[in-house]
Amino acid sequence: MLITVNGVSREVDPGLTLAMLVLQLAGESGRDQRGIAIERNLEIVPKSEHASTVIEDGDKIEVVQFVGGG
């Protein structure tokens, strides 16, 4: 199924949870993703619900983190 992550279309398997998506995005780096926040269809999904939230076809997901800024 097709979803949008940070503005880019992405093909993912049905049944994928947000937690699994985050792991995929971290790729081989294996670095922790504690500093991120996720928005799904303009609604914030709390960290405690990443593992239980199943992504649906057409979802628009934003994954954000802190960067340098003034």
Add this chain to the structure above:
Amino acid sequence: MTDPLIIAGKSYNSRLIVGTGKYQTYQQNADAARAAGAEIVTVALRRVNLSDPNEERLTDFVKPDEFTYLPNTAGCYTADEAVRTLRLAREAGGWNLVKLEVLADQKTLYPNMPETLEAAKALIADGFEVMVYCSDDPVYAKMLEDAGCCAIMPLGSLIGSGLGIMNPVNIRLIVEQTRVPVIVDAGVGTASDAAIAMELGCDGVLMNTAIAAAKDPIRMANAMKHAVIAGRDSYLAGRMPKKTYADPSSPLAGLI
């Protein structure tokens, strides 16, 4: 002699808040923040770069356990965008203390005050402690204070301009009427600008480009630290009155 800056009930020893943008590296950024003696740093919220998971991260250099993160809304042009951004920032970091800025125009980055006030009210109702970037208009500054903002942060001059404190009269009016901290945010270009802001009675100064764009950012950070301390002491000491004519420093009696 302690003279803490108290924002939203929390006490800080440093009156200099620094940004984390425009540095050559995050390492230089961290070194500058330490040289400035800063306890609070502003940070922005952006999409994770999915094409490069190994990209350097701010949080690995300017660490949230060493500095208080102050998430901003830079790049937001409506109240809704700003509120959305800070709710995500709260989810990412768990902090309620935020810097609200709603911009009006890309050329000047001047604040859009009606949108800023609307966003401030929405954020405060949602439990945020809002430090607010604003114009140097005392009327709007008062509205923001009355809405419950925990710090009023008028611009000295345009963001990134380095033009200094362009309207000291208005900054002073805001200082005199405001009961929460007043922090000059934006416009400081060099150390004397920071000292002038503090001598006007401001409670602190927030800057980014003045340090990041200096030829030697670490040294400039150190200069800014001293300027803010000197300006604060000068304000508290109370300057001598100005006079039109000379007044000799040496005694006139006993002249040979």
